[in-house]
Amino acid sequence: MEVKDFDLGLSAMSGQPLAFYSDYRRSGATEILTYPTQLGRITVSASKRGCVSSVRSSCSESHYKAAAEREVVERFALDEDLSDVYARIDTDPFMSQAISELSGLRVTKNDPWETVLCFVISQFNNIKRIRGIVGNLSKAFGEEIRPDGETMHLIPTPAALASADLSAIRRCGTGFRDRYIKRVAEECSTRVDLGELYDLDYAEAKERLLALHGIGDKVADCILLFGYRKLEAFPIDTWVKRVVETKYFKGRKRSIRQIHSFAERRWGDLSGYANQYIFYQGRLNKIGT
DNA sequence: ACCCAGGCGGGCG
């Protein structure tokens, strides 16, 4: 299929959940992304011609081919017109440049539980290590699938992690996050139904997430943005805080609350899109360091 | 050696 404004590599590897459990490589002009799902292993390849990408998806279980295509369209929001988004978040020269340099970066739609797990692990951590920990947990506690005879592991379910020994979780390299992981897995496999949050508005859903142990303001916003695709969420990590202070407040310190308020006034219900461009543009160019 | 990483919970004033 042909898609306008889609960059597979930027969308998958810019710090969203796929960056923690997929494999990405480039082969000449073609980009190839592989990740495990309930359907089996999904492979997405894309080649760009100008602002249009030719996208092909496949599944190791060939009879799920149509389902794999739907999965890819939904995960990368390929039916969303990015030019509308750009028109609404392009409020200043910094954002204009970010949009221009990161053209085709899309906010992805991920499984809520997988997003919870990834971002509980993300706290006080770096992307490379998050990848390692998610991989170790998947290997230790995730269901094994064998596409084409090759072994892969799904991300572990809440029940699998809830019944795991704390020390076995710790051995996956989680550090002090072992308790958060086990406890949030217990909550999500018993009294908490993450599926209910789809129907709640942003503020109500955030309140529910904040009630879970190990989920604070920033992680809750990541889950709402990447797991439920509530585009008004504006996760504020160290990068976003620094970049916003540098680019929008002349380098003066601002509180998390002030930055939330600033983003809401400026980008409204598309704050999450602006956030992803700020975050990745800031990282690539080390803005504020 | 030191510093940092897509922060959070708990305790304090």
Add this chain to the structure above:
DNA sequence: CGCCCGCATGGG
């Protein structure tokens, strides 16, 4: 509400 602290681990 804001501020401060400890927290595990690996890479620059």
